[in-house]
Amino acid sequence: MKRVVFAVPGSLDTPTGGYAYDRRIMAELRQLGWDVECLDIGDGFPLPDEATRSAARSLLLEVPDGLPIVVDGLALGVLPDVAAEVASRHPLLGLVHHPLALEWGLSAERTDALHRSEQAALALVREVVVTSPTTAKLVASDYGVSADHITVARPGSDPAPRSRGSRSEVPHLLSVGTVVPRKGFDVLVAALATLAALPWQLTIAGDLTRDPNEAAKLDASISQHKLAGRVATPGAVSSERLAVLYDSADLFVLASRYEGYGMAYAEALSHGLPVIGTTAGAIPDTVPQEAGLLVAPGDVAELAEALRRVIADAELRRRLSEGALASARTLPTWQQSGAIFAAALEKLA
Template sequence: MLDGLALGVLPDVAAELARRHPLIALVHHPLALECGLTAERAGALRRSERAALAEVREVVVTSPATAKVVASGYRVPANKITVVRPGSDPVSRVARPSNDVPHILSVGAVVPRKGFDVLVSALATLAEVPWRLTIAGDLTRDPNEAAKLEGSILRNRLTGRIETLGAVSSSQLAMLYAEADLFVLASRFEGYGMAYAEALSYGLPVIGTTAGAIPDTIPQGAGLLVPADDPAALAAALRDVIVDTDRRRHLSEGALEAARTLPTWQESAAIFAAALDRLA
């Protein structure tokens, strides 16, 4: 079994291994769909990953949306694709604190694909609305993007309202989910979106985008989804959920209901094991 993030740039290795072993590829994010690539680089990655996937017997993907991308864009027959959504650990219902100023949480590495630039632009238009934002995610993955984020916060005079924590421990992240009032992530693409699923488990209303697999994870009634790269639409959704406490409460209940439909890690493992059994 080879993770697609490595396999996609190693087609020659895949061809050599395939002579001796039946291979399974785990594709959670096609490489060419990363944001910020030049057209030339994206094309090269697509060709490389297509060649590598041609050497495998089966492909495991993390969402129905990614299955469609792999089938249509990478010429993988549908009967060779198995969807295994990542598991979610059940979370005991938490007593959320009563925040005078609604606390927004956003979780993800600070890279172009996560859309933090869009989020800051949207929040900059809501100066008269009470809110504060915490961003938890690696600031070292893309130093240029991290610098752009900090510059945007300063330029829009939001330093006192937006806190960037960098990477945090799992216990600190759990505390952040438990203390927040709503979750937002303006992703330009997600092959699944673990942070979205985690937010549902904590009963957080979710504001996200319609990009990639996000609609597979966030059903109606659990959050509001807007087009990617649309600060105005994102701002409107944020305003709606921030100022309307009843709407927030209803979305929170919807999030908890949606979380109950997410697979556990044991269920995900069983589906994955079945794919291995078929190959054997």
Template sequence: MAEFAFAIPGDPDQRTGGYLYDRRLAAELPRQDWQVRPVRLPDGFPFPDAADLAATNRLLAGLPDDMPVMIDGLAFGAMPEVVARHAARLRLVALVHHPLGYETGLSPQAADRLVASERAALAHARHVVVTSTTTAQTLATTFGVAEAKLTVALPGTDPLPVATGSGDAAPALLAVGSVLPRKDFPALVDALATLQDLPWRLVIAGSLVRDLVEAGRLRAAIDRHGLAERVSLTGEVAADELHALLHRSDLFVSSSRYEGFGMALAEAVAAGLPVVAVA
């Protein structure tokens, strides 16, 4: 069985779409006769400091020559100098969920720096795996990645029982995702505030601690519209809790401004829920 290093920044057990994808990929690779060697990179990506970059350099230097090394894009695009240092010795593969500079809430200068950094780093990748055709097109047209170096590996969805719905007079709406600027849950609350004459209730399931400022914006929007009794924030939920929420919801809603793929939407469709999403 060939050995394959998989480098992921931070806690690999985080319940975001990207980390869930990475964990499933690592679990499935042995079925393709790859022995996966996990490499945990520092937490600071995609904004690493000098210590994070030095530690990452040491971790890559400790891998044997010619080893295939897949690096999650949260780190790969943010360390072009480190990537360049090891590109000739290791078979580096970038795993890109979506470009770092496309994250909502960045200043134009920070976004431009991340785009330039990721473009420089990707030039040193022997191959690039992306999770959607949209991301593949973006990397080919904007980041200069040759189409021959790109492989689209779509996220899958496990079979789910068809949702039964809430059975309530007030439709149960569900939104899923970490509370981050890109998900723009305050805009969802603002939109629903215009429908207060209609019966509905909303559950937002996702981490409230990844961006405390954005979580504060969301809570302020709920309070401003007087919707505390109609909008529930669960925080991050485990897989079985999420499946239970999907099963008893009537409609899935998404205010996300950008998605590399949209795994939460796909899971809602797998459960048979109708979806309303931002274009």
């Protein structure tokens, strides 16, 4: 049986798209006959303290020599020194959801340091898997990885029932994502604050504990704009609760400043929801123009205008919904994504 170790920073149950991707790819590899071990190399990435770095190094060096290791990019990018040691004993595959230097809100110094660190780490792996064509181009052009050693394995999509909507005269907007600066919830609230005269309700479903400072800013913004009765922030929700939220939504909106893929956008398409997003990163790879309206990231006025159009026009929502369902049929399944990932692992040999 073919064996592989997945080195993941922290709990595999962490409620983000990146960890969901890791979980599903591991499950698909097992279905394909791989013996997959998940190795938790510690919390705190991509800002590990020295104790976490040391523990991660020890755990990786304890893996029996010769076994291939997949290292999630959230950790790999800040462990080039550890990667150098491990690469002498193991074939490594780097999994890049999106480059660490593209996280929003970093200082110029921190951005540069992360770019140099991740570039050094990626130079030590034999193969790289990315989750979108956009990220593949970026890893090749900005990080010096040969295109011959980059595999695009997009996240898969599960079949989903078409959303029935709120069945109300007040359109229900849904936004899904961890509350961190990159997701642009501050931009979304500011845009909706200019549309107070229109009927709408918004639910933001996403982890509020990852960045407590950003969560506090979101609460303050909702209060400042007097939107407390119209914006719900339940935090991270169960898959069952999320399915209910998708079913009762009329429109999906996420104002991300960057996405290496954007699994929430794909999930919204699968439910047949009209999408409002941005042109940042790989989002245009996922959301075609017939399924949604994409605006410049960080542009409050442009986002407000897109929201106004879709909230006020039921016929436009219907057309975009049909486009969403059509585009969802072109998305890969998890089985297809797992097979592509497995082929990348085979190249390690």
